[in-house]
Amino acid sequence: MRAHFNRTAFLEGVRDMSPMLIGIVPFGMVCGVGAIAAGASPIAALAMSMIMFSGAAQIVATQLLTAGAPFAVIVLSCFVVSLRLMMYSAAMAPYLRPLDQRWRSLLAYVLTDQAFARTIQRFRESDDVAANASYFLGSGALLWVVWQLATLLGILAGQIVPASWGLEFVVPLCFIAILMPLLRDRVSLQVFIVTAIAAVMLDAMPLRLSMICAGLFGIAAGVLADARKGSRRG
Amino acid sequence: MDRQLTIWLLIFAVGATTYAARMSFIAFFARRAMPPWLAEALKHVPVAMITAIIVPSIAFVSPGALQLDAGNAKLVAALVAGGVAWWGQSTAAGGMIVRQTAVLTIAAGMIVLWLLKYLVG
Numbered sequence: 128m129r130a131h132f133n134r135t136a137f138l139e140g141v142r143d144m145s146p147m148l149i150g151i152v153p154f155g156m157v158c159g160v161g162a163i164a165a166g167a168s169p170i171a172a173l174a175m176s177m178i179m180f181s182g183a184a185q186i187v188a189t190q191l192l193t194a195g196a197p198f199a200v201i202v203l204s205c206f207v208v209s210l211r212l213m214m215y216s217a218a219m220a221p222y223l224r225p226l227d228q229r230w231r232s233l234l235a236y237v238l239t240d241q242a243f244a245r246t247i248q249r250f251r252e253s254d255d256v257a258a259n260a261s262y263f264l265g266s267g268a269l270l271w272v273v274w275q276l277a278t279l280l281g282i283l284a285g286q287i288v289p290a291s292w293g294l295e296f297v298v299p300l301c302f303i304a305i306l307m308p309l310l311r312d313r314v315s316l317q318v319f320i321v322t323a324i325a326a327v328m329l330d331a332m333p334l335r336l337s338m339i340c341a342g343l344f345g346i347a348a349g350v351l352a353d354a355r356k357g358s359r360r361g
Numbered sequence: 362m363d364r365q366l367t368i369w370l371l372i373f374a375v376g377a378t379t380y381a382a383r384m385s386f387i388a389f390f391a392r393r394a395m396p397p398w399l400a401e402a403l404k405h406v407p408v409a410m411i412t413a414i415i416v417p418s419i420a421f422v423s424p425g426a427l428q429l430d431a432g433n434a435k436l437v438a439a440l441v442a443g444g445v446a447w448w449g450q451s452t453a454a455g456g457m458i459v460r461q462t463a464v465l466t467i468a469a470g471m472i473v474l475w476l477l478k479y480l481v482g
Contacts, residue, residue: 146463167368174369178376188375198367198374205375209382211410217386218403221395231391235384240414244407293474296435299415300442300470304463306411307446318405322412327420327427338413345409350402 131230136258140246140265147241150301151270152277153294154182159281161189169282176278180271181239182298183208187335203334210339215243222250226260234260237267244305314352321348415439434477442470 155176162172162185179185184205191201215238223231246263253259310316322345329337419439422428431437449462 143460146460146467149464149467165368166364168365171365171368171372175372178372179379180376181379184375184379188371192368192371198371201371202374202378206378206382209379211414212379212382213385214403214406214410216383217390217395217399218406220386220390221400223387224391228391231387232384235387236380238383238387240411244411247407293471293478296418296438296474297467297471299418299435299439300467301463302411302415303439303442303470304446304466306408306415307443307466308450309408309411315405315408318408319412322409323416323420326413326416330417330421330427331425337417338410341416342406342409342413345412346402346405349405349409353401 131226131257131260133255133258133261136255136261137265137268140262140267141269143262144241144245144266144269146304147245147270147301148273150297151241151273152280154298155274155277156281156284157295158182158185158189159278160285161186161193161281162278163282163285165189165192167192172282173275173278176275179205180236180274181209181212182274183240207334207336207339211240211342212238214342215240218247219243219250222256222259225256230260234263234267237264237271239267239270241301241305242266242270244302244309248309314349314356317352318345318349321345432481434474434481437477438470438474441473442466445469 158176159172162175163169165188167175167189175185175188179188187204187208188201191204196204216235219234219238223234226234242263246259246266249262250259306319310319322341325341325344326337329340331337332340419435420427420429420433422433422435429436443466446462446466449465
C-alpha cells in the first residue's frame, strides 16, 4: 500500500474537500439525532455512521425504524437508495484497476456522492494512478472523520439547531457547487435537463426508486446525444 | 425482537449492502476490461445522479407538493446559488478559486433562503 501512497496528493484531496464540510456537518448531525430518535443507543448510533457511512441510507433506515416498518422493507429501501453507489463504482472501476486489492477495497469504503463527484474529473484528466488514488483517499478520509464527529455532535447535543433555520438545505447547495463545473458542454446540459424533468415526474414512485430511474433517464439522454454528435461528425 | 438487537442487525445488514454496492463494479472490472460503450455511458453518471439527488429537495416544498414559481424559497435560493457557482467557475479555474466558489455558493443560497423566509414570513 505504501508504494502507492502520495502524501502531497492526499493532502490536496483533504484541502479540496474542505468546503463540503459545511454540508457534511449538519447532515451528519441530523443522522445522529435521527438514530437516537429511532431508539438507537449512542454506541449504535455512532456504529451506524461508521458501518453504513451513507447519509441517504442512514436517513431512510432511521425514518423507517421510527415508522415501525418491517426489517426486510428497511433493508430493501436502503438498498434502493444505494443503487447509485453501484453506478459510481462502475464509473470509478477503470481508474482503480491498476491498483492492488487492498487499495480498491479501501477506496470502495470511502466512495460517497461528494468524494466521487469531486474526484472523477481528476481521474479522467490525469494518468498518475498513485496520486489520483491518494487524492481520493484524502477526500474520503476527511469526509469519514468529520462524518463521525458530526454524528457524535448530533448524538450529544441533539436538536441544538432549530428546524426553522432550514439548515438541511446546505446539502443540495453543496451538490450545486459540485454540479455547476460539470455542466461544461451541451451534452451535459441535456443530461441535466432530462434528469431534472424525470426526477419531478417520477417523484411519486415507491421506495425512492425515482432517484435511480431519473438518473438512468439522464444517462440514456446523454448516450443518445453523444451518438447524434458522433453521426453528425462522421 | 429486542429493539437494540434489531437496530444492530439492521446496521450490519445495511452496512453490508452499501459496501457491496460500492465494491460491486470496482471488483467486477478489476480483472476484465470495461466495454468502451459502457465507459462512455458512465461519463454521464456524475451529472445525472447529482441532478437526481438535488432536484426533488428543491422543486418540492413538501412531499408531493411541486412548486415551480418564486413562492418556492428553496427554488429561488438554488437558482441564485447556481448563478454564483456558474460565475465563480467562469471567472477562473484552479484549486483556490474552486474552494472559494463552493463556500460562496453555499453562503449565497442560505442567505437568500433566510431572507425570503424572513421577508415573506
